[in-house]
Amino acid sequence: xxxxxxxxxxxxxxxxxxxxxxxxxxxxxxxxxxxxxxxxxxxxxxxxxxxxxxxxxxxxxxxxxxxxxxxxxxxxxxxxxxxxxxxxxxxxxxxxxxxxxxxxxxxxxxxxxxxxxxxxxxxxxxxxxxxxxxxxxxxxxxxxxxxxxxxxxx
Numbered sequence: 696x697x698x699x700x701x702x703x704x705x706x707x708x709x710x711x712x713x714x715x716x717x718x719x720x721x722x723x724x725x726x727x728x729x730x731x732x733x734x735x736x737x738x739x740x741x742x743x744x745x746x747x748x749x750x751x752x753x754x755x756x757x758x759x760x761x762x763x764x765x766x767x768x769x770x771x772x773x774x775x776x777x778x779x780x781x782x783x784x785x786x787x788x789x790x791x792x793x794x795x796x797x798x799x800x801x802x803x804x805x806x807x808x809x810x811x812x813x814x815x816x817x818x819x820x821x822x823x824x825x826x827x828x829x830x831x832x833x834x835x836x837x838x839x840x841x842x843x844x845x846x847x848x849x
Contacts (some may be wrong), residue, residue: 733846736849737795742791756831759771779811785807803838803841803842810834810835
């Protein structure tokens with residue numbers, strides 16, 4: 696074998712190993728099962744604090760949406776969801792948390808942020824109405840219920 700074939704095969708091996716390690720880190724589940732049947736996500740104290748702060752922020756967003764809907768204020772709904780997009784969540788979530796959360800938890804979290812994007816787009820659209828936003832908000836709260844029924848923090 697010539698020198699370049701050996702280098703190419705070595706590079707290919709390193710690339711495949713890197714992809715495999717990345718896939719393992721993204722899809723592994725770092726949880727234990729609690730007596731109540733929910734998965735406990737094994738976060739350290741700082742990660743728990745960040746996650747609880749994030750959840751409070753999502754709940755505050757729901758509160759702000761409800762208040763805006765009560766005033767029939769679609770611009771207020773749009774303002775309430777600002778900063779809650781999937782891109783915002785990915786940019787602001789510590790990498791240590793992204794590495795630890797189970798895939799299903801991550802999927803629920805991203806769908807939560809995607810749901811706020813959907814609410815914002817619906818509220819900004821022509822003909823937006825309270826009933827439509829309430830339906831979407833109900834879907835959001837359903838995601839909260841599903842997550843809290845399946846997971847808990849230490």
